[in-house]
Amino acid sequence: MKSGQELRPIVQESTPSLAAAQLRRHIAEGTLPPGAQLVEADIARELGVSRGPIREAIQRLTQEGLLVSIRNRGFFVSEFDEGDIRDIYEARTAVEKAAASILADGDPSRAGAELLGCVDRMDEARSAGDQVAISEADIAFHERLVAMAASPRLSKMHATLLTETRMCLNRLRGRYEDESVRVAEHRGIAEAIRDGKRDLVMDRLDAHKDDALVRLFPTHEASSTAAS
Template identity: 35%
Template sequence: MPRDMPRSVGRASVLRVPRMSTVDLIAIELRKAIFSGALPVGSPLGEVEIATQLGVSRSPLREAAQRLVQDGILIAIPGRGMSVAVIEGDQVDDVYVMRLAVESQAVRRITRANDSRAMARITRAFEEFSTASAGDDARAMGDADLEFHQVLVDAAGSERLTRGMATLVMQTRIASFSVPEGYSVRRSISPTYERLLAALAAGDADAAVIALEEQFEDAVSRLRGDDVTVETVDVDVDAEEQVFRPIDATAIHEGR
């Protein structure tokens, strides 16, 4: 795997699971590979090769893959097996419609709770995003952006919102990979982020939702190719012959 993934990747598989099963671990590894681009959008899921690389049988691999089908991350075609989803056109709009529903509910819960610790976590995530955007690592920028939105939803204190957002983070990354010109990120942070933070600090949920709406409208326009005025940075996606490493359950349980 090219690098460590954001903390959000794999969350949907492990919430409320006291000890991860082989299927849980496989699902996380599949998510990581898709999120990083090691398994490209539209590519078939080579069951034999992946099972061999992970050191597992095909049965738990198929079970894990079915979870990702249910999440819209993989697609299953009768008689042709499974492949990584492609998200483009109207599907991009649909992802952001769902993101707006989830994140709007999150900001309303956050402003009602007026929890200083939650605001501190959100602010820290934005600072990490700002630091990444000041550098030259385009992938780090994209990862920090999605991590900020996951932290925002986590701060609402709802397991189901967190679970839903973890899936939407994956779908957003797939939409970015599905752009014909290749995956790119904004060179600068949208001013809507500052407005979102200011609205949250002021306890103004309506203003926070408006900031999200504007931010998402801009994102959809860029992903659909309607807005070519925003300066972007291309993200290198390295192809790897050995996409997966054998699963080490002990290492994952201990957080290594």
């Protein structure tokens, strides 16, 4: 039975995984806005299973930091204050810098090429004026960047940070007066990676973070991140 495609081991997705994935998507997309309460019994009824598996799914999201648990009271979608958002961007940049560093030791030109592909898609979305698609491509860029480093732990940590970023993006929507700068920033990072310019990559990733934070909190200036 020679199929054109390599037949990969089937993954019997468990009920809690499925439930967690659904909830995670709703949280990322804002259908479940920050502050919203999740009631085990309700979700269980909607999904047609008992509370057990749902409870497990909710526990996972809680550990990921997407929900906060108040004992005997309930689970609520996390609300991020300014400190949290700064923390998210700080941590995410840390992970991405590490990933970029690994890429620099590997095959920078191949990595750069793939990332430039993401940038192109982002630019197309910009031309089409599709805000949502731009954000999708934005996320995809960062996801690919870390995925290509092939580090399970960095990827895992990054996945959580990306969901949190998505939540923040719902708030940032429309903050880019000119979306072309957004595209340009990403292109700059991709090109620096392609050219193997390690230090430049680091600087641009930091700049990317600082820019986002300035846009989110216009009153403050960005934290100093200049080298000593």
